Structures are given as structure tokens and as C-alpha cells.
Amino acid sequence: MEDFEFLRNITIGQYLPGDSIIHRLDPRTKISVFLFITIAVTFSVSYTGNIILVLVTLSLVLLSGVSMRYVFSGIKPAIPIIIILATLQLLLYGEGFVPYGMQSKTYFHWGIIHITNGSVQLVIVSAMRFVELLFLTSLLTNTTTLANITHGMENMLRPFSRIGVPSHELSLVATIALRFVPLLAEQLEIIMKAQASRGADIAHKGKLQFVTTARQVAVLIVPLFIDAFRRAEDLILAMQARCYVGGRGRSSLVQLRFARMDYVAYALSLVFSAVMLVFRNSFPF
Amino acid sequence: MSREPFIQVNDLHHNYLRDTPLEVTALRGVSMEIHKGESVGIIGRTGAGKSTVVQHFNGLIRPREPGKVIVDGQDLSDPQVDVRRIRQKIGLVFQYPEQQLFERLVGDDIAFGPKKLGMEQADRRERVKWAMEMVGLDFEEFKDRFTFSLSGGEMRKAALAGVLALQPEMLILDESTSGVDPRSRKELLGRLLALHKEHGLTLAFVSPNMEDMAGLVDRIYVMDKGRVVMSGTTREVFSQPERLREHGLGVPQVTEVAHELIGRGVPVERIPVTVEEGEEEIWKILNS
Numbered sequence: 001m002e003d004f005e006f007l008r009n010i011t012i013g014q015y016l017p018g019d020s021i022i023h024r025l026d027p028r029t030k031i032s033v034f035l036f037i038t039i040a041v042t043f044s045v046s047y048t049g050n051i052i053l054v055l056v057t058l059s060l061v062l063l064s065g066v067s068m069r070y071v072f073s074g075i076k077p078a079i080p081i082i083i084i085l086a087t088l089q090l091l092l093y094g095e096g097f098v099p100y101g102m103q104s105k106t107y108f109h110w111g112i113i114h115i116t117n118g119s120v121q122l123v124i125v126s127a128m129r130f131v132e133l134l135f136l137t138s139l140l141t142n143t144t145t146l147a148n149i150t151h152g153m154e155n156m157l158r159p160f161s162r163i164g165v166p167s168h169e170l171s172l173v174a175t176i177a178l179r180f181v182p183l184l185a186e187q188l189e190i191i192m193k194a195q196a197s198r199g200a201d202i203a204h205k206g207k208l209q210f211v212t213t214a215r216q217v218a219v220l221i222v223p224l225f226i227d228a229f230r231r232a233e234d235l236i237l238a239m240q241a242r243c244y245v246g247g248r249g250r251s252s253l254v255q256l257r258f259a260r261m262d263y264v265a266y267a268l269s270l271v272f273s274a275v276m277l278v279f280r281n282s283f284p285f
Numbered sequence: 286m287s288r289e290p291f292i293q294v295n296d297l298h299h300n301y302l303r304d305t306p307l308e309v310t311a312l313r314g315v316s317m318e319i320h321k322g323e324s325v326g327i328i329g330r331t332g333a334g335k336s337t338v339v340q341h342f343n344g345l346i347r348p349r350e351p352g353k354v355i356v357d358g359q360d361l362s363d364p365q366v367d368v369r370r371i372r373q374k375i376g377l378v379f380q381y382p383e384q385q386l387f388e389r390l391v392g393d394d395i396a397f398g399p400k401k402l403g404m405e406q407a408d409r410r411e412r413v414k415w416a417m418e419m420v421g422l423d424f425e426e427f428k429d430r431f432t433f434s435l436s437g438g439e440m441r442k443a444a445l446a447g448v449l450a451l452q453p454e455m456l457i458l459d460e461s462t463s464g465v466d467p468r469s470r471k472e473l474l475g476r477l478l479a480l481h482k483e484h485g486l487t488l489a490f491v492s493p494n495m496e497d498m499a500g501l502v503d504r505i506y507v508m509d510k511g512r513v514v515m516s517g518t519t520r521e522v523f524s525q526p527e528r529l530r531e532h533g534l535g536v537p538q539v540t541e542v543a544h545e546l547i548g549r550g551v552p553v554e555r556i557p558v559t560v561e562e563g564e565e566e567i568w569k570i571l572n573s
């Protein structure tokens with residue numbers, strides 16, 4: 001049975017009101033913590049390192065009070081692609097890949113297919129990294145309003161405006177991009193409902209389902225884009241009507257202020273990420 | 286009127302964003318019945334759940350336990366049901382027409398439904414022509430126009446034509462005629478009413494505006510906060526302005542005037558719901 005409510009599947013970028021420690025942190029702190037740990041994740045290739053990172057990010061999500069089910073429901077639509085990628089990695093990546101902390105061992109070899117302990121490690125580590133990044137993104141976007149993220153970003157980029165970085169414009173672009181995600185989901189829902197109401201076969205079941213789905217998506221893209229452009233034009237008009245002129249001399253309603261918790265979070269995440277980076281090659285396996 | 290209702294809705298509940306922390310309740314136990322050949326109004330202020338209910342009628346939203354939606358004898362909670370056939374029988378025109386035109390050219394957009402029905406090219410052309418005439422869009426002038434270059438009112442007409450082209454047994458208009466200029470609106474509704482009277486087209490109008498309903502519908506369901514709070518014939522519902530006001534709704538101006546007259550001790554025999562009826566009543570009072 002078809003379900004048109006795509007908004008239900010979009011969990012990343014959706015602010016959930018709450019009053020946890022994480023919610024109360026300054027957005028700049030959260031963005032920095034996010035960046036620090038993301039760097040640690042990017043450079044961590046060992047099992048040990050990733051186990052530590054999964055545990056740390058998991059406990060942070062638990063601390064934020066966002067439900068695990070909600071965090072994971074966001075990746076449901078992506079699961080088929082993840083499985084395909086993982087399978088390709090497992091089958092084709094084994095040759096010449098040296099696993100971290102152990103001797104190379106080939107489990108299976110036939111033609112271009114190499115399954116080694118290296119490719120197994122790669123798949124498992126990739127999966128763990130994926131989960132870590134998912135946790136981090138959810139941590140930032142589920143606990144911070146879009147307005148605050150933008151505000152924080154703009155604030156952090158401001159020092160660079162001396163060398164010509166348009167900090168206000170950049171953060172505005174990011175905000176609008178994020179804001180359009182749920183709008184596009186809603187629009188997709190409306191178009192699909194309109195097509196279904198006029199006899200389009202949305203929930204087609206059968207052998208060639210994959211092909212028909214792809215064709216249907218192609219039919220949806222054009223009206224979706226036309227609508228996105230129309231909305232963008234409306235947005236320009238609305239901004240001009242309110243005399244929007246850009247970042248120069250613009251004051252803001254909310255003044256960001258660091259509290260003691262922010263310094264603690266900053267220091268802890270910086271030290272943690274530094275340790276993870278420096279010792280990334282010292283883990284036993 | 287057949288005894289078995291065409292659409293039967295029983296204890297319908299619906300939550301948007303189900304299973305997420307942002308879940309919102311839209312329906313809290315709605316029951317309705319619509320018979321073949323009837324013209325029914327569903328009114329309520331914004332957020333009452335009107336659009337959610339009508340999307341159940343053609344299976345865009347499927348009922349969840351314990352709710353039941355039975356359309357023409359078929360239970361829509363059964364996943365095996367052929368919803369495409371249901372959707373051909375029950376045409377739904379949405380609230381925002383500019384969001385439901387998805388082809389490039391007006392003619393192609395209206396032909397989408399007939400094409401999906403597997404009609405031949407020549408029949409399709411006839412069908413599109415008929416549908417466009419019904420809504421008052423000139424076939425030759427509009428068929429090759431870009432859908433996104435239409436004005437708001439024209440878009441509404443085109444969207445309506447796209448649904449009419451399926452020749453449904455029932456037509457649901459979800460605020461689909463607001464924004465159409467008064468004259469074309471009157472013509473359009475006149476043609477729909479003709480279809481209703483001559484061919485037994487079942488009609489359902491969804492609107493927050495009472496004025497829209499007067500003279501169009503036989504029965505009214507009033508919704509508020511996800512429930513049906515009042516129901517009855519148009520006259521029955523309009524004769525209770527206080528209760529309607531409680532639910533954030535008004536009555537047509539002419540009905541308002543009649544209630545005002547009664548309040549000042551003028552005997553009004555029959556509460557009018559249309560301007561014509563009002564005129565008749567006032568003549569009666571003046572002549573007596």
C-alpha cells in the first residue's frame with residue numbers, strides 16, 4: 001500500500017523541541033563539536049577507534065533525548081543504496097587494501113572478486129562511520145533550530161569577512177537550502193497525490209517495478225523543479241518587500257552568549273578529537 | 286437514492302507524521318455517509334480535518350484501525366483493493382490547483398487521466414474538449430498554453446477539467462473554486478449542478494465558507510478539531526447560528542439577516558439560506 005507522506009522520512013534537519021543539555025548549548029559550540037568529531041571520524045580507520053566513536057556519539061544522542069527510533073528512521077529510504085555500496089566494497093575492494101592492524105588474508109578469490117579481511121574491515125568500518133555521522137548530524141540538527149544554526153555559522157564565519165568571505169550570504173544560502181528540503185518533500189507528496197488521483201499507477205507491483213519507479217520519478221522531477229523555482233521567486237519578492245539588503249549593518253534579535261557548559265563542551269570535544277587523531281595509529285586492532 | 290451509501294466512513298482517526306515526535310492528530314473519530322446522487326457540504330475552519338477526510342474517500346490516505354472507509358462496497362483498508370478504479374470513480378480536486386498541474390501543456394495535463402484509462406487518441410481529444418468546455422476554458426485557445434503561464438483562476442479551471450476528464454461518478458471539490466472570478470464560478474457551479482441533476486453526479490464541496498454552500502448542497506457536515514460536530518440538511522444546520530459560531534463559522538448573510546429579524550420580533554416563516562429565498566421571505570413579510 002502506498003504512503004505519500006514523505007515528510008515522515010525526513011528526520012535529518014528537523015528540529016525537535018526539547019530542554020536537554022545539548023539543546024541548551026550555544027549553536028556555535030554545537031557546530032564546532034560537530035566539526036571536531038567529524039574530523040576524528042574521517043581519520044579513524046581502526047575497529048577500536050570506531051567502537052570508541054560509536055559509543056561517544058551514541059551517548060551524546062542519548063543525552064540529547066532524541067529517540068533512537070527517530071534517528072534511525074531517517075536512513076530507511078537509503079538502506080538499499082547502502083547495501084549495494086557495502087556489497088561492492090566487500091567484493092571488489094579487497095585487492096591491495098591493507099587492513100589496519102592485521103595481516104592481509106584472502107577469504108575468497110574469483111576473477112575480479114576478492115574478499116579479504118581488508119574488505120571485510122572496510123565494510124564494517126564504513127558502516128560504523130556512517131552511524132557515527134548520522135548520530136552527529138542528528139545531534140546538531142535535531143536539537144538546534146535552523147535559525148540558530150545559521151546565526152551560529154554566520155557568527156563563526158564573520159572573522160573571515162575581512163578577507164572577502166561573504167559570511168552572511170553563505171549562511172543565508174545554507175538556511176534556504178535546508179529550508180527547502182521539507183518543502184520539496186511536501187511538494188512531491190502533492191504532485192504524487194494529484195497524479196494518483198488522476199489514475200497514475202503509483203504503487204505498481206510487479207517484475208519491472210524498478211523501471212516504472214524510475215520513470216515515475218522522472219515525470220515528477222520537472223513539476224517539482226518548476227515549483228521550486230516559483231517558490232524561490234516568491235521568496236525573493238517577499239525579501240525585497242521587507243527591504244532585505246544583505247548582511248551589512250544588520251543586527252539580530254538573539255545575541256549568542258557562551259555559558260560555562262559551552263566552554264566545557266568545547267574543551268572536551270577538542271581534547272577528545274585531538275587524542276583520537278594523534279593516537280589513530282596506536283590502537284591494537 | 287440507493288439504500289447502501291456510496292461512501293461510508295466509520296470512526297476514522299488519522300495522525301500526520303505518525304511515529305515521530307512531531308505527530309499531530311488530524312482526525313479523532315469521524316463518521317460520515319454519502320449516498321449516490323447527493324450533494325454534500327463539508328465545512329469547518331482551517332485545521333478541522335476536512336481535507337484529510339476527503340483524501341480518505343479516494344484512497345490517497347488509507348484508513349487505520351479501527352477506522353473504516355467503504356467506497357461503493359469496497360473496503361479501503363484492504364491492501365488488495367484496486368484503488369485506481371476507486372480513484373476513477375471518485376474525482377478529487379485539491380485545494381491548491383497550481384500544485385496539481387504537472388504536464389507542460391494544458392491539453393496534455395487534462396489528457397493525463399484519459400490516457401491512464403487507456404483511451405484512444407481521438408476519444409481522448411473529445412474528452413479533453415468536453416472537460417474544458419465544462420469548466421469554461423476554450424479548447425482551441427488553451428490546449429497549447431503552458432500550464433505555469435495560466436492565471437490562478439485559469440489554473441483552478443484546468444485542474445478541475447483534469448479531474449472531470451475521468452468522468453467520475455463523484456466529484457469532490459476541496460476549496461477548488463475560490464480564486465475563480467464570481468461570474469465564471471457561477472457558470473462553473475451551474476454546469477456541475479446540471480451534471481448533478483441530469484446525470485446523478487454525486488458532489489461534495491469542502492469549504493470554510495458558508496456562503497459557498499448555500500443553494501449547492503442538500504446536506505452539511507460541520508467539522509471542528511478532527512470531529513464531526515454538526516450534521517443535517519442545509520436548513521437545519523443554518524438555523525443554529527450560535528452553535529456554528531462556537532465552531533468558528535458563520536451563516537450566510539441572508540440567513541444572518543433573517544435571524545436578526547426574528548430577534549427583533551419580525552415573524553419569519555422559513556429561514557432562508559439563499560438570496561432568492563430571502564427575497565421571497567421578505568416579500569411575504571412586507572405583504573402580510
